[in-house]
Amino acid sequence: MRNREVAELFYEVADILEYQQVEWKPRAYRKAAQMIENLGKDIETIYAREGKAGLTRIPGVGGSIADHIAEYLKTGRVEKFEKLKGKAPSGAAELMEIRGLGAKKMKKLADALGIRTLSDLKNAIAAHRLRRLEGFGEKTEENLAKAIEQYEKSHARIALGKALPIADEIISALKARCKDTTSKVDLSKIIYTGSLRRLKETIGDIDILAEAKKGEALKVMNCFVSLPDVDQVILKGITKSSVILKEGTAIDLRVVPPESYGAALQYFTGSKEHNIELRNIAIKKGYKLSEYGLYLKESGKQIAGSSEEEIYKTLGLAYIPPELRENRGEIKAAAKNALPKLIEQSDLRGDLHVHTNYSEGKDSLKTMIERAEALGYEYIAITDHSRSQKIARGLEIEKLKAQWEEIDKLSKRFRIKILKGSEVDILKDGNLDYPDEILKELDVVLGSIHSGFALPEKEMTERIVMALENRYLDILAHPSGRLLGKREPYAVNYERVFEAAAANGKLIEINSQPSRLDLNDELILRAKTFGIKFCISTDSHSATDLSFMRYGIGQARRGWIEKEDVVNTYPYSRLKEILKKSKE
Structure with missing residues (x-):
């Protein structure tokens, strides 16, 4: 599944164009990125079956953007974007994530004070250099200092002993809120994913996955972004929303339909190396594996996806516990039915x-x-x-x-x-x-x-x-x-x-x-x-x-x-x- 890759590429390009003060293109790329991210279908499959015409039927994707998508799917890069990245300051993407610091302010800081990285900005704030500029002041410095602190907190590695209780609390609160509000959604299948589910000693963001029927996803997202512990809503969509909690932790929630829950759980649990090996096995067997399910390559028919167990079984593997999914021999052992019976x-x-x-x-x-x-x-x-x-x-x-x-x-x-x-x-x-x-x-x-x-x-x-x-x-x-x-x-x-x-x-x-x-x-x-x-x-x-x-x-x-x-x-x-x- 490459929807995320394509979406992230367009988000990055939008940031660069905004920094360069291009008027309308950033909005167009961001809209396309959001539509692709929340598409619910495999963009690679759409292109393989329907070509460029299929891509242009995606809301927000015009002919030019469709060409970029096709080029990326074929080559893994977009030449125009590579040139654009080469002209952008190396720290621009990171600065773009600081709340209250838009492209115009970034340009002004770069031209007047030579600020091009987050480190430059922190040093300038510490020396009170920003308040000397027109349009900036003491309050702006204070707000930016707080925004930087929040950004660094949300991007720091989190110890397992802190992350796991937070994830448990958020899941419990979300289940209760969905059940008690007018949405009346029963989140019977909801779990943390990523390195947290693999119980790594430290993690990045907390990722949560929930199953909901069609028509219920938006209700779940409304409950999620309105939780009392949420400080900032970064993104709200039908399939993915991102928030930052008051104590600084970033949390992503994805909602998928029942037929894709197991495939999504397997995909988002990772690790990346483990997933690559699984995809290779799928290809050899004539299948295609994505976060939406396991499909027959020729007909596109879904043959597994509602549970992780059926994904592994269809690929000829014993079920592999999340903690083992690090590509350290577990796939070969699963193929021989020789996995250890792990301690409980x-x-x-x-x-x-x-x-x-x-x-x-x-x-x-x-x-x-x-x-x-x-x-x-x-x-x-x-x-x-x-x-x-x-x-x-x-x-x-x-x-x-x-x-x-x-x-x-x-x-x-x-x-x-x-x-x-x-x-x-x-x-x-x-x-x-x-x-x-x-x-x-x-x-x-x-x-x-x-x-x-x-x-x-x-x-x-x-x-x-x-x-x-x-x-x-x-x-x-x-x-x-x-x-x-x-x-x-x-x-x-x-x-x-x-x-x-x-x-x-x-x-x-x-x-x-x-x-x-x-x-x-x-x-x-x-x-x-x-x-x-x-x-x-x-x-x-x-x-x-x-x-x-x-x-x-x-x-x-x-x-x-x-x-x-x-x-x-x-x-x-x-x-x-x-x-x-x-x-x-």
Whole structure:
């Protein structure tokens, strides 16, 4: 499907022409772009069947624009547009997206102050240079500064832990609004798509897809753009609308008919590389695949499209879960019916990394246990920080023993099994933060690094390997040490770390904290090849954090992890055996 490509091309050209102060052409190109974007039919199919005459029957598409479309569909470029782009300032397209900065103002800023990029504009505003120009003033500067801030927020990568709750809230609010208003539309099929559905650790915009019958799409869009959290409506159409929320996040909503819902869901979930491979398979089998459906190439008859499952099945593939759609071997595996049976959140029986207010946690031991039991867990490990973590109120030995006594008392009051554990610092020399006589009394020992992140790779690797060779260590926690957007992973030879973990029967943690998501999917894939077992833990610092498990499950699924790979899917008796064996 190339409607989006053609529409985006015309939008871009319209921006350039507007900057050059061409009078009517920008409006014509924008109108054509919007009509093509909301067409509901495959423009490539229209051209193949009906030629230029079919294109000119699209509202807003005249003879000249039809020629441009035909040239683009044949060659992937329009020569006239390429020349036009070559004459345009490189930063013009970005500046065009700043609210309140039209083409005339941009031209004036470029001529008077040499402002041609967003960076130039920010610097000029900071130096109060704009207010000196006729037609600009202090208020204009303030408004443009706010508009830039909003633009940068909406175009920044969003952490999964922020994006997923926003998407859930918007979908819930939209379903309720459509049902309660005069539109009375039941959005039974609505879901987020794109990299968010693939549960990537960061995403761009939030994309949502909904199914609606003919005549209901506009009602859905009216509900969407009028949601209380919407600050700015960028685009409103019958098939696509775009808004920016008050907190700065950009959201696109697409609405498709039932016969195309599955095809659209597959297409907009991606990834791009995965979709290219699927289209190639379709072509080889005599089909054509687009976001509208799967069609017979010769007759144009639709043979699949209402569900993703039928798309994959018709192409001779097993259904591929969204998290695997990265073109990393999943298509070949699906063709052989050899995909892994990915772990589900319902498979988990407990959480092995939890903090309480004994150290830096917010909630009491009792509160954390109550919440874990309410989640239906069979067991929970209490793993407050060890004594070296002064900033996290790490436990001295006497305080740790006092916690053991409280656990013994609480164990008599709860169904859930409570493991006595600790997140023990791996010191710079590779030793653990408690002596062996304390470590051997613990049910579970997590080893982690909280200092000395800048050590050279060789030293960091030896430090971790030495810890993994300690008989009392059970789990290597948040193994790369990264904090998303704040701290890069430390330098370490992961091959050696994974070899040491496998050789010593140690577990590797998949940390579900949204700020960590550590290990990432690529390292999970590598670790799995060593035969290593994992645990998926929340690293909770409050009772509400126990819900973070969904993020760790997402990373595990992206790493092709199955139930048997994860020890906290095991019954308590089997888990105890695993932990005992690692100490032998």
